Amino acid sequence: MGIKVSAPTPVVSVKPVVLPAPGREEDLQVRVSAPASGSELPIIVFSHGFGLSMGSYDPLVDFWASHGFAVIQPTHLDSKTLNLPPDDPRTPLIWRIRVEDMKRILDRLDLIEASVPGLSGRLDRGRIAVAGHSWGGQTASMLLGARVLDPEGEPGEDMSDSRIKAGVLLATPGKGGADLSPFAAEYFPFMHPSFAKMSTPTLVVAGDHDQSPLSTRGPDWFTDPYFLSPGSKSLLTLFGAEHSLGGIHEYNAKETTDENPERVAALRALAWAYLRTALYPEDHAWPAACEELMSTSNPLGRVECK
Template sequence: MTTYPGTGLSGPTLTTTVSVRPLVLLAPQRGEDLHVRVTAPTTGSGLPVVLFAHGFGSDLDGYAPLVDHWASGGFVVVQATHLDSKRLVLPADDPRRPQLWRYRVQDMRRILDELTFLEAAVPGLAGRVDHSRIVAAGHSFGGQTAGILVGLRVRDPQTGAVEDLSDTRVMASVQLATAGKGGDELTPFAHANAPWLRDQDFSHITAPGLVVAGDNDDLALSTRGPDWTADPYTLSRGNKSLLTVRGGEHSHGGISDYRSAETTDENPDRVALVQQVTLAYLRHITAIDHTDWNTARTVLSADHPLGHLESK
């Protein structure tokens, strides 16, 4: 057991990890092979999986503050470089651009299909992964990707069709700084650059989930203000929890990298809060241990300076 004086929370004793990348999955219809990173504990068996989707423009090397913490806490974390990554630099007129949201979901499904291959490619990991306990997680655009895997419905901006692209292999989700509903709340910028946000339906999400929203995350995508990113909690059904990060902007203090220039609200305590609450939730929802989650719910139910945790 580890205690964190800055947040008043507790957590498991962390272990060493190994990270292997790039592992390449052939994807001829995608136009680019899928590059994947796997980070896992060096010990333990029956390890649950976190399937993590990065935010717009990032890649498989991003979000180390979260990925490292989750892996050292007992999870196999799988990341991919999606087509919107700055590493790939798709031309402005690339025909895949309106379907970036769909390609991301296909990337996640391909990883799930090839999970045994990926497991075997990491030295010492084969036979230690529990394929029945998989949680989808993501930040920003990646939060939508994770949401779709558990039931979020998105209207295709090209065809107008609404499909169920959820995957029964995913048991729960963690969505960080994720877009809310579309409609007349979207800005002209959002309509022009993220047309896949125009019509989102959260009502079909019944799987358990944790939503992390900053109360100062005033995105250029919505006219409504920071509470827009709480929509995945307020508009979905079932067993859900919401961590509101006090003073948190889009990077929640710096979760996207250890030295990220895009972080506008750099705060190590804020990052520690998100690390600890998300790990506690992952351990709770995969039935490893409920103690840290129960502690977080108690500590963060009052007037905590870093955040507030509620559930429904």
């Protein structure tokens, strides 16, 4: 399957770009990957899954940057590269600090531009998307309007950001309560999201073989951000995909249980097409990509929209 995308261009990738973060007790390190040429570059701020870092997700980041996006990746405090001890007082707050990391990036785009040779003045501040995988998906969802429910079931603080115009949620956990496994309920009290106010246009991506130990439900748990949110949404269900969706977090990663380069290629192209249309409504890349996905006799997945 060959989804039509723009011609690839050379990419410049710089890390670490260090953003001062008073109160975080650890300055925020980010990686910036962007086309070596071109102006008015749309932006993707990408939140990694548990334990990973700004150095992860090259199969996605390399593609998106070579096809016109500036991709900015923070290293959150849960990253194994930082070795934060479990009893660190920040640990229970990491879910919030993750969202603050993403907002800090948006607040410091001037510094980020100045820190990357040749990037100054080339970012389009009016076309910003967020994306994230797994826990990073929950982080991104809060910038799109999702909230964490308190113990009484009431929505917590609204941490959405109006600068975000679209989102891509990859294998993002669904609702909590009785849908959580006993382990998740005990150790992850923040895993009680409400998507009722998540109105920003979003592509939700789920694998139909993604059986999580964090939930008592099956793979449909990861479709909750689509079915339980209002507004313009699209759901891409990938056939045969488990939690790594074919291997999105690293090239040839040993821990990938469902390695499938063709699936990864389709996913990153479809996400690119979705964001092109979401950020540039005159661009018909997304409907064209959906048509191409379903035009084969053995499609890799299906798309539904609302």
